[in-house]
Amino acid sequence: MKVVVGLGNPGRQYLGTRHNIGFVVVEACAKLDPAAGWRLKFSSQCCEVRMGSETVLLACPQTFMNLSGNAIRQMVGFHKVPLVDLLVVCDDMNLPVGKLRLRAAGSAGGQKGLQNAIDQFGSNQFARLRFGVGRPPGQMAATDYVLGRFAKAETDDVDLAVGRAVDAVRLWVEQGVTAAMNRVNAAPEGSV
Template identity: 30%
Template sequence: MYLIVGLGNPGAEYEHTRHNAGFDTVDALADELGCRYWKTEGGALTAKGKWRGEEVVLVKPQSYMNTSGGPVKTLMKTYGVAPDHLIVIHDELDIDPGTIRVKFGGGHAGHNGLRSIGDKLGTRDWYRVRIGIGRPPGRKPVVDWVLSQPRKDDAEAFEHAVAEGAAAVTFLIDNGLEKTQQRFN
């Protein structure tokens, strides 16, 4: 079983913002897997599905980005999922818009959602699908950038990265990290 966690913030004011790239990617996966029933459990919205015989639980923590670790830890315990079967999808400032990167382990690079998960799990060793959002232009504060919706060309790049992120998750389950990195990085 895989726990596939999309990071984001709950609430209409955050829908489709750059910081909610994880939520949007999990929603794309839900569409692909035919997951239509979401329930609240362990501080998150969850939907169960299957991908080529592998059980998956799609997760959107509802505790806000900075405290995502609590729901993730609870659901890993509930479903008996080890960190090597955890896939976390999140926005990434240091990757160009429209592109993604997949990796296993690493630091949090200032991302509070990743920091929270690492702190709660006591490890940083899990899969990450990083959705590129790029750095803000000029002197625009990072917080304003990540909490805004992409416009025009940025919106197309964002939607492309979300679709690529969803494809990378299923490819990773089927083919492992090395082949996924060769194809998507």
């Protein structure tokens, strides 16, 4: 089994915000399997899907972003999944809108949900797919920016990038992190 976790905040007021793009990607992955059914488990909305020959647990923690690590630790511990079989999908303000970056391990880069997962495991040795949301304009606070919604002019780019992110998740599941990184990180805009 592999585990793919999208980071975000629960609640209707956060639907469609930049900070919830991890939820959007994971929910789009679930649509690949028409038999997928969501249920509340491990403090998360979860469903199991098939990707190639793999069973994949998809999860959207229902804790708030900064406490995501506890939910992730619960599901990984219960299923005895090694960290190499965990992928966390999150927003990244240091990447332009729609740009994807896949890494096998590394720092949180200021992403508090990712940092909480690192703290919970005492390790940063799990994959992460970062989805660019761009930088706040002018003097806007980072928190206000990530809790805001994408501009109408960004919608098409975001929708295309969500499709590329789903392809990136599938590549990670079916071919492993190295092959997926080689494709995702080298891909010209608009492809994976």
